[in-house]
Amino acid sequence: MLILAQLHGQPEIFHSIQGEGVSQGTPCIFLRLAGCNLACSWCDTAYSWNGTVPGVRLTPEKTAELVLRYPCRRLVLTGGEPLLQQKALPSLLRLLPEHAVEMETNGTIIPDAQLLERITQFNVSPKLPHSGNDAGRAWKPDVLRRLADTEKAWFKFVVACEEDVKTILRQASRAGIPAERILIMPLAATREELDAMRAPTVEWCLRYGLRFSDRLHIAIWGSKKGV
Template sequence: MLKVSRRPGGEPEIFHSIQGEGVSMGVPSVFLRLATCNLSCRWCDTKYTWDWQNFDYQTEVVELDAAEIKRRIQAFNCSHVVITGGEPMLQQAELTPLVESLAAEGFTFEVETNGTIVPLPGMLQHIGQWNVSPKLRTSGNPSEQSQIPPALETFAKLPEAYFKFVMTGESDVDEVCALRDRYELPADRVLLMPEGRTPDALEKKSPWLSEACLKNGFRFTTRLHIILWGDERGR
């Protein structure tokens, strides 16, 4: 069984939208949001997937088998799936058969991950794009929990991995550059994204962030879903 987040009405958070962030921003996709996380970012916008002090597990999570999730994904006329969370790689053992089964029918996949868990071979075989988002010190996580060398070394070697950093302030840029140097991340696979849950918050950070991208050869990404729909769940 896989732990899937629920939408506000109680249905599983499996929905059709456009990718709002990163190198495939704008691509129509089916989103599968899995619950639980191994980190606790202070600015996390999906705390309902893991913060059981402030959210009720029974209200927020539904446990579904792979066949039911597959049926729901197939109900959309869209063969590209974004697996997100929470931290979806916590459930990769249960996730792999679902991915294999959908891949056999022509589905393609991206995974949004915090980059702390080394992928299993079955995931490596079928995931066409890894959106790895290592968490910086300003996330509030101790770096020994949020930056795991064997996992980051594995992702750094994958040509299909992109590194998307959530940027809260200009001081974050130095830490990104240090990670780029330590793990030899190609600059054109590093993306800087403003932290923010309103269009105004994104806009305020964008000028200095775009300058930092120009200076270092990084890519800039905004959060298109926030601009289009605000912080609405399930969009």
Template sequence: MTDPIDHVVQSAEPVLRIVEIFGPTLQGEGVHVGRAAHFLRLAGCNLSCRWCDTAFSWDPAKVDPERPPRTLTTQAILEQLEPRVVNPNEVAPVIRHLVVTGGEPLLQSNMLIELCRQLREFGWFIEIETSGSVSLGALGEVIDQCNVSPKLKHSGVAHRARLRYSVLNEFAGMESVAFKFVVQKPEDLDEIDELLAALSRPIHPSQMWVMAEGNASDVILERSRLLVDEVIARGWGLTPRWHTLLWNDEQGR
């Protein structure tokens, strides 16, 4: 006989702790830079980078009163993104590309599975952004792209917390994965070289992206100019941050 408590837990609808749902806008960085997409930002993070531009998603002291963390069911999120969930006769959205970000979205990976599965049944493309410090698990079966952004020393996060090589090797073994490093100066690229050498799986240069750190367009452009030649020499990609270059830190962009 099924335990009644187990039955309740197993049948409960998945819920997610989120900060905001917005779009369509542009994916501002990485392998799909410039593509139109919707964004789902989840609350909570296991790291605390000193320069984080979305600290409002995990730091209680920086919560934005206009978009505080809240709990939504999978169904409620689906209804905001995909009108055919409510009415199968509705026209499909023109933009069916979802970027799940944070914070660290993989802290809620099990709760994301059903959401991603249903969206893919409606023809959506699902992209996950992560620091690479939390395993993807079964979520990997229901997403299309994973963008892994390991943190460097300048993040201020302890080495043992930000670099879990067993987890990074899992990501390195995926087919649809890109690695994106936030960089402040050219010397940081040497640190990336050391990190890649420590992995047991090679990462092809075409999967490598570097992005200048900064929350203002002039800083992004200045640092990108300093980085570009060294990035090209390694065969990697240099990604902009369109959301910062176009709108700085405007909400919903």
């Protein structure tokens, strides 16, 4: 059994483009799982884990049926933190053998071998101190190193200032994260905030030789959910 986030009274499964990370712009099906082991102060999907909206329980079979309504064959498992439900995910993915699978994760939980084999790409988003999480819970160097070693992982960091970028480079090196696998993206929840943060973030990318990630879903739809 899987527990999905609920949006507008329905399990949150939708067809859109990837808004962030190395595959941004790519058509995908998004499946938002409920629950998270962190509590970021700026989280734009807090309803998926904070208890304000109850989750929807679905069998892997029913979930696969809903995913297969769409012609796209690239699935993004997002949350919340999808790895909290990793024991149930292989049963779903066996029903979707033709799908490439991206997994969004905060980098605090190691995927088991069965799931690791099936994931095409990990989009890892480790949390910096401005997320409001305790550093001991949010930054797990051993987990990040294991994910980096898979060679399937890209690491995207939300930044609010240049000091965040310096922190990323310092801590990423200690966790074995290659600089060429790092993307930085602006801390922004609205179009206006994104417009204000985009130029300085690009400047930091140029200064430190890092890859920029936009937030296309915000640029296009603002704070609208389920797109």
